[in-house]
Amino acid sequence: MTAVVGEPAPSAASAASAGLPVAGLPVPDLSVEALAAVTAEIASTAAAYDRTGEIPLPGLAAAHRAGLLTATVAPQFGGPGVGQVDMARILIALGEGDASVGLIAANNLGTHQIQGLAASWPPAYYADLLRRSVAGVALANSVRAEPELGAPARGGLPKTTVTRTADGWVLNGRKAYATGGTALAYHVVWVVADEPGGDPERPRVGHVVVPGDLPGITWIDTWDHLGLRASNTHDVEYTNVELPADAFVEIPRGPDGVYRDPAAMASIGLFGHPALYIGVARAARSAFVRYAQERVPTALGRPIATTDRIQAAAGEIDAQIAQAETLLFGVLLRAQSGDTDHLPQLSVLKVQIARSVIAAVNAAVAVLGNPGLSRHLPFERLLRDVLCVRVHPPQEDTALLASGRRLLGL
Template sequence: MTGIAAPAPVFTAPDLSDEALAAATAEIAATAAEFDASGELPWPGLRAAHRAGLLTAAVGRQFGGPGAGPLDVVRILAAIGEGDASVGLLAANLLLTHAAQAAHPSWPAAAYEDLLRRSADGPALANAVRAEPELGAPARGGLPRTRATRTAGGWVLNGHKAYATGGAGLAYHVVWAVADEPGGDPVHPRVGHVIVPGDRPGITWLDTWNHLGLRASNTHDVVYRDVEVPADAFVEIPRGADGVYRDPAAATGPGGFGHAALYLGVARAARSAFAAFARERVPAALGRPIAQTERIQAVAGEIDLQIVQAETLLFGTLRRLEAGETAILPQLSAIKVAIGRSVVAATQAAVAALGNPGLSRHHPLERHLRDALCVRVHPPQEDAVLLASGRRVLGV
């Protein structure tokens, strides 16, 4: 019959046992090197994550999803990141979108229902598109040049964004913009996100992504020219109690460890690659695998120490938050930075110990190091975190 809406999809909870996550990691990893080399979107890895139910795990129960909490989300992202960091980044952006919608529903109902319907059939990506060529990262302050202009029937979006992860593969863009509307305050305009379907006319992609790491993430520039969206597509970001707008990404919140988790997965992959090489490498002068030498054993211990430290910080922090411990809230950004430092230290130790093989594109360690270094770009960045922490400690 026509005129009857299709029932909303129901997403069953994925198997998050260690064995099931390890199987998903292995399947995702099988094509990671190929897509790192080509720079194309890693659809095979995304489809593997989708089949395992990992991409929809954070869909809220009110929307027919499993409603996975922060602990399960970071376990999922660590497993995906261990397989392929680019798939991990795309998955992190999507899962955090679903988690935010579950906690504070703000999307237009029709748009989110459409995203869920697409998600029932395959990977349907969504991401916040926020940075701009002139402004840089919004967490540094300032307002976007991108404008949503009010019309009689909705909004018209115009602007140029940078580092829009997902590229043309995005089903939905969540575009950071300023409202240009009748009666608006020209000094303190409304700021928000515009929910834009990826196939809307007026969207042009610029293939600018030529990065050290995360090469398959398609983090290109995108231009919006007179993109029309309905009236409910603009979702305002609330101001503080003092009436001042502050970007939410300027500090890490309780749900802000998804990106850190995927890079923890990268460090785990580096540890595995290092161990495999050490067991297989038999120099003629040594006559036995280098894994049997104390030097390599000590390096393996250092790598493991850094990963244990990152895991303890990540999972321990989330368990403290889960228990209702609020005293840790001001330290979340510093904890995120510390996790990133451990991730980089673990991968650098592995590469440094192996010399040329560790830097060769014939060996996965080179890719893991390139991907791990990208942990530093996610806001809030280290210098801003240290400054804020120092001011808090000193009472300045």
């Protein structure tokens, strides 16, 4: 796999000379026509990278040239600072082209958006990421899950630690599902602090910002998945990785003792992951229309698009996508207008979007029979990809349980 990490990162101790904001970040063209052109370019290589599992560099490069990978960089850092509605439009377009590109981009855009809200990175590191982002594809992602713990959304603390030293920190541990793999320029790693005088019952918990090319970082090729095969969501092991003192950013506790992670709190309103899977459903709809118009069985003597069965299936696909899009943009536009009444329902709204996009793609596959499952056509790949929407937190059982308890006053 090819790394896209550029030259070594600067020491965070040089933050005073970091030079933020960074000039040269483009303002993306978010017109329907421009986004459609990026979708088409990314789609042209999606099937090939799904088969090889390699990092989809051409698709990421297309997104970079269009300014879509840095669209959420905040104005104070020299970026365009697009809002949640436009971020969703970007991710729909990228997901329609290639779900793996969409997922890697969603994580990168979310990282920039959170930095705009919390500004928690060491300034020199973030300036370096932005400088690399001007020159080419430069990616960052939160690395949180662990083989033993699983996804942190269900509770628990990480086993990965940073141990205090005289000069900074030393990072040790293994993480799972680190999307982006060796293409990551920076990792934002969830850790427990091991430090003199610390309370072992209430340790400090936070993130360390880690340049992806430091010694002691080893990638373990564990990603052999049904869908999103080019996302490079492998395991990564950190062995005595040395970091400066300001690389650790503590996550504060609330009055109830629960950790209040700014990244987790911000991400619930982004709806980036559901957006990219709406793009996958759109791709299935377009492929279904093309196939239905071009397929002329000998016994029928005309395109299958002229049959009631195919027309009804097309209507079902369209209805499910319309429902998902209306939910997504309804959530975001209401929040943008200052309406907060729906915020307690965000998790179940994500669940409903997931159900709709899966139903849309499944409707296309089900009506086509063998062609829907053939690797010569895109439907089976799109079905595999869209099923991955269920993995992203909050997962369905957690969301429904929390919603039910809230409704019942429990």
